[in-house]
Amino acid sequence: MSAKKVLVVDDEASIREMLRLALEISDFECLEAADIHEAYRLITDELPDMVLLDWMLPGGNGMELLRRLKKEEATQALPVIMLTAKTHEENVIQGLEVGADDYITKPFAPKELIARMKAILRRLSSEKASSELRVGELVLEIDSRRVMLRQKALEMGPTEFKLLNFFMSHPERAYSRAQLLDRVWGANVYVEERTVDVHIRRLRKALQAGDPIYADLIQTVRGTGYRFSPRDLAVA
Amino acid sequence: MSAKKVLVVDDEASIREMLRLALEISDFECLEAADIHEAYRLITDELPDMVLLDWMLPGGNGMELLRRLKKEEATQALPVIMLTAKTHEENVIQGLEVGADDYITKPFAPKELIARMKAILRRLSSEKASSELRVGELVLEIDSRRVMLRQKALEMGPTEFKLLNFFMSHPERAYSRAQLLDRVWGANVYVEERTVDVHIRRLRKALQAGDPIYADLIQTVRGTGYRFSPRDLAVA
DNA sequence: GCCCGCTGTCACGGGAATGTCACATCACTG
DNA sequence: CAGTGATGTGACATTCCCGTGACAGCGGGC
Structure with missing residues (x-):
């Protein structure tokens, strides 16, 4: 840790x-x-x-x-x-x-x-470890390290899992690429900021495979970074 | 108590x-x-x-x-x-x-x-709440130290038995190699983490001898460790 | 003694995950 | 509507992780 x-x-x-x-x-x-x-x-x-x-x-x-x-x-x-x-x-x-x-x-x-x-x-x-994070029909199971959407497991890599975990723990807020690197990749790691974009895309793709609607949860905030917004899911 | x-x-x-x-x-x-x-x-x-x-x-x-x-x-x-x-x-x-x-x-x-x-x-x-653990047609008999699948005994070594016992007691949860060593081999034992892989393989092989489907119960969680998931058996 | 089952370790190979790039596409500005 | 900067996307080389077979050591039983 x-x-x-x-x-x-x-x-x-x-x-x-x-x-x-x-x-x-x-x-x-x-x-x-x-x-x-x-x-x-x-x-x-x-x-x-x-x-x-x-x-x-x-x-x-x-x-x-x-x-x-x-x-x-x-x-x-x-x-x-x-x-x-x-x-x-x-x-x-x-x-x-x-x-x-x-x-x-x-x-x-x-x-x-x-x-x-x-x-x-x-x-x-x-509290966090034993429970799971839920947004609509999307369930992130921390213990079993799986993401379920309507009883079906979504396939994604470890980095995408950590990324989604972070987003679901901190919804409705925009994060810069630097902040995401710090919190998801860990401090003291040097990777290009654009790497975040690629993993965001992979995560979106994984969500999309479950249901296209859920890919929209991750929104681009131009000039700033990305935001996870369950709120907009309910509206749609 | x-x-x-x-x-x-x-x-x-x-x-x-x-x-x-x-x-x-x-x-x-x-x-x-x-x-x-x-x-x-x-x-x-x-x-x-x-x-x-x-x-x-x-x-x-x-x-x-x-x-x-x-x-x-x-x-x-x-x-x-x-x-x-x-x-x-x-x-x-x-x-x-x-x-x-x-x-x-x-x-x-x-x-x-x-x-x-x-x-x-x-x-x-x-782990020893009951003398028998059951997942589908797979029965682990703790007292007689045997594993039965459809009335047929599966052959496996003591370590594989303990491993399966632990997994069946803690289903649907991913464990790291270090955690498995701690809980199955016992605390304070120094063996290589990759040794877990080998015993996982032996356990899978034993299960597979009974029915190939049951080998899938033990899943690899890349970058983390392993998971025992009866849930996915039901789906298949 | 010999053989046999079990264990832990290693080396090798294949495949997944990662980070980076080049290029396409998009959003905003004037 | 052209231009510019930011973001999406596919491809790629590399690295890392895991599956697998082989093997030596060790006890136990014959």
Whole structure:
């Protein structure tokens, strides 16, 4: 399993530095943002697996970002842990209601934070691993590593499977070729961006073999990349 | 679930006492034997669910008992954990080959021992729920250690039998070679991953001798491993 | 001793999957 | 409607993965 990306959102550089240290020791990849704007940019750009969010930020507090993340379909599955001061514990309830996955009060032991993060990631992966992803009559069975459409197995290569898996986990959002390479092929792999096009085509072909309609699930976003959109299937 | 009986075989009374304490805290029922003869009597008499076997015993070592247990049909399914001193780690490989389920080197933390015991029992209970597994006309008889297809016995080696047993207990799911080695060969055994391929082939051959259709039950998942899929049998 | 069944390893060959390219086609701009 | 840049598509060489047969080692039984 590849290293998980974690985004730290805090305005104090010293705290960010401390967290980066703790995270990297535990084999997490660490991104940093000092304000909400930068945080949002990194979330859409770098697609982290988790966010550590300080509650008190200058210029709009963390709650605002959290609400925004939970509202948008593309990011609402992204787990968020709130970092909050003891003196503001009343915010905790508020934060959990909006959709934070956990919270931890400052000052905290890095070890405890890491433990909670792992617990959340474990829970998420076990939820995902045992189940299957479904869009209409299209079912992606993770365990058996098969894609079924109306009881019939669709044939595709491993890369197309991973690609479809990623798309079905993140619907209704456009991804650049670079982002897809990062998330599907894995970081630190150098291949041409146009390679993505070829695999997109192979995936479309595989879906088309099941039912031409389903090939339209993968849409081209000119100048940007590709998007997986179940929404348009229902309309058609 | 009723309390599991565990037989401790060790010549030192102090170690037996320590283990009894640890086991009873964790709700196991504890039997004790100081030598091989007594151990064998208790096994046939009391039918324990598991054996903790010290490797170095006066008057015939643990290996002898282990070999005997694995040879006889009535006891070969009985899980055995070896207790061995650090200085005799070379025996571990030998022991695992003969059929020990796991080993632990002295000195050890009781907690870790308990954890390994539970892991083994959990694994067994998931596979040996019934004495017979059935897929279509294929019947795997666990007690008699035979595989029948349309009243005809299929010939295969012990490893192929265990492999098929595992597959029939976990259908419709792809397993990597490493996972199969772990679950079928047993933990901590070092063999080449490609060895799995060879046994898969032998198993397929055995099934094919019964009916070519049944060889297709074991499918290759390219880039991942293998899958046992009764579902596709029904379709054909 | 000999033979025989079982096991793990290897080398070879074939075929699937991959990444890249060249060219066709499309969408947008002025 | 021509032009330009982005995307679709078929073909290709390479790499990787898997199936297969052969073989040596090892115990056990005769």
